[in-house]
Amino acid sequence: MEMIEEQFLYAFKCAVYGISTDWDDEREISFWHQLFSMAEKHAVLPMIYEAVYNTASFRRMNDDYQKRIQSQATAITLTQAQRTANFLDLYQYLNRKGLYPVVVKGITSRSLYPQPEQRPSTDEDLLIPEEQYPAYHQALQEYGLKTVGNDTDLSEVSYKSQHLYIELHKKLFPPESTAYGDLNRYFNNAEEHKLMMEIYGVPVYTMDHTHHMLYLILHLYKHFLNCGIGIRQISDILLYSVRNQDRIDWDWVAEKCREVNAFYFTGTLYKIGEKYLCDTFPADLSAIWGTAQCDETAMLKDVLEGGMYGTSSSDRVHAGNMTLRTVEAERTGKKHPLRTILFPSYDYMKHRYTYVQKMPFLLPVSWIQRLWTYGTNSLLHKKKGDDGLEAMRIGSRRVELLRQYRILKDTGKK
Amino acid sequence: MMIYKTCPGIILTSIGEQEYLVTAKNRIQLNDTAAFYWKCLSEGADINKLKEAVRCEYDLEDSEELEQEIQGLIQELLEGQLIQEITK
Numbered sequence A: 001m002e003m004i005e006e007q008f009l010y011a012f013k014c015a016v017y018g019i020s021t022d023w024d025d026e027r028e029i030s031f032w033h034q035l036f037s038m039a040e041k042h043a044v045l046p047m048i049y050e051a052v053y054n055t056a057s058f059r060r061m062n063d064d065y066q067k068r069i070q071s072q073a074t075a076i077t078l079t080q081a082q083r084t085a086n087f088l089d090l091y092q093y094l095n096r097k098g099l100y101p102v103v104v105k106g107i108t109s110r111s112l113y114p115q116p117e118q119r120p121s122t123d124e125d126l127l128i129p130e131e132q133y134p135a136y137h138q139a140l141q142e143y144g145l146k147t148v149g150n151d152t153d154l155s156e157v158s159y160k161s162q163h164l165y166i167e168l169h170k171k172l173f174p175p176e177s178t179a180y181g182d183l184n185r186y187f188n189n190a191e192e193h194k195l196m197m198e199i200y201g202v203p204v205y206t207m208d209h210t211h212h213m214l215y216l217i218l219h220l221y222k223h224f225l226n227c228g229i230g231i232r233q234i235s236d237i238l239l240y241s242v243r244n245q246d247r248i249d250w251d252w253v254a255e256k257c258r259e260v261n262a263f264y265f266t267g268t269l270y271k272i273g274e275k276y277l278c279d280t281f282p283a284d285l286s287a288i289w290g291t292a293q294c295d296e297t298a299m300l301k302d303v304l305e306g307g308m309y310g311t312s313s314s315d316r317v318h319a320g321n322m323t324l325r326t327v328e329a330e331r332t333g334k335k336h337p338l339r340t341i342l343f344p345s346y347d348y349m350k351h352r353y354t355y356v357q358k359m360p361f362l363l364p365v366s367w368i369q370r371l372w373t374y375g376t377n378s379l380l381h382k383k384k385g386d387d388g389l390e391a392m393r394i395g396s397r398r399v400e401l402l403r404q405y406r407i408l409k410d411t412g413k414k
Numbered sequence B: 001m002m003i004y005k006t007c008p009g010i011i012l013t014s015i016g017e018q019e020y021l022v023t024a025k026n027r028i029q030l031n032d033t034a035a036f037y038w039k040c041l042s043e044g045a046d047i048n049k050l051k052e053a054v055r056c057e058y059d060l061e062d063s064e065e066l067e068q069e070i071q072g073l074i075q076e077l078l079e080g081q082l083i084q085e086i087t088k
Helices: A003-017 A029-041 A047-052 A063-096 A106-110 A129-142 A181-187 A210-224 A231-243 A251-257 A265-278 A283-292 A297-306 A315-330 A339-341 A346-352 A352-358 A361-382 A392-405 B032-041 B046-056 B062-078
Strands: A102-104 A124-127 A146-148 A156-161 A164-169 A194-199 A202-207 B004-005 B010-015 B018-023 B027-030 B083-087
Touching: A003 A029, A003 A047, A003 A231, A003 A265, A029 A047, A029 A063, A047 A063, A047 A210, A047 B010, A063 A129, A063 A164, A063 A194, A063 A202, A063 B010, A063 B018, A063 B027, A102 A106, A102 A210, A106 A124, A106 A194, A106 A202, A106 A231, A129 A146, A129 A156, A129 A164, A181 A210, A181 A352, A194 A315, A202 A210, A210 A231, A210 A251, A210 A315, A231 A297, A251 A283, A265 A283, A265 A297, A297 A392, A315 A392, A346 A352, A352 A361, B004 B010, B004 B032, B004 B046, B004 B062, B010 B032, B010 B062, B027 B032, B032 B046, B046 B062, B062 B083
Parallel strands: A102 A202, A124 A164
Antiparallel strands: A102 A124, A146 A156, A156 A164, A194 A202, B004 B083, B010 B018, B018 B027
16 A cells, blocks of 8 residues: 555544544645545545644645645535535425435434534435325425436436435335345335434434444445445444444344345455554454455555545446446346447436436437547546556456455356 | 523534534634534523533633623524523
8 A cells, every 4th residue: 555545544544533643744745735635536625634734744834735725625514514404404394294204324424423514425315215205206396406307207316406415215226226226125114114313403314223234335335336435435334333333233234245245345344444444443343244354455445546436537437337237247147248338228328318318219329428428538638558448447457356355256267 | 491502403513723603594603602602502501501611611700791791692692593492
């Protein structure tokens, strides 16, 4: 691991604990540039600022630089706080309408941190009983939110306003997905497992700790099958596990992880947490996940490179299609020819190109647009050694990761 | 007895040394004293408890001026719908 990566992880760990780093030596401007660039990539800039702003090292930087970073951190934190306030206002509005959605991730994950609003979320996810969707749709529109895209038949419908982005889930995972659609079976009765927690004085319903724990893991697993995962999502899981360890049925969680080939993946997440984000890792967790005995090096490299949800570059986003198709191919027993990577299915394209959703006959146009955009981006951002095949290289490397962490059973050897 | 408590859904956040109150409609930059008052009120407090906390924190003598200052602040926060009155 590079020095800057080690330092980034250390600063992030301090932020998770709500303490400052112990840096008092003189550091080059290039160090701070790299540190805050990594912080931006992982969407944790305010947290890293908080962990360093009061150190002698950072104080040595010129005032303009300190103010610039402070102003970035402040803007992100206050924007998030505004989103949180708006979300809680909306939640109370829904309650007054007799609607009590189950909140997953988002605000419940933020509340685990010493300064919740320094950990931004792009959206808030609400799980609702499918049959109540019309009532939710009407209430959200009356509140002033607009749908994103027009297809309200999807299992997930998004709504937004200036300071609010809501993902309304009739199911937690897209049921049509061959790779992870069947994960919904663990959450079919989420309504029966909900519990109430208070956030900023507002009662909010969420899933019970065991189901929520499994959901946080499987949600990350879903992203790992696509483009990747970020360090913040790992710390979300670690903090949730530590905070609620006595209220989680760990045997059940581990059993479900085994059922979907996610046990070694999860064991590796905890190993990263134990080595880099924790001072004392709970023995109970170690007893369960330590049995996976995984080498976390390759996953951590992928995490640090990929940034939040592994989308640090367009190459990685395209590579995500390759890893996902490989998993689907194994699950369905069908091969995935290059054709399906270059010309993905309607189901894949409709989420990325909204006009395909409305006019499916334009699918070929969206293929051309996708290839054109990718080709243009590759040329415009061409780096040394970049021959436009970077996505394929990343994809192949990430397929190997899926094998290493036993998500794919196929060893890839013939 | 009248207890004052912060309204639900109002966020106290900070970045660096600076603390802010954020509501669905507004952002307010707080000085240290205001932030201290807010933290006391988030637990719920009557005038006497609030006065006692402020006196301890800032090493002040009990005085009519102090009580008036606290009364004024409470009135302002009530008008801004940032805190609520609870009768106990």
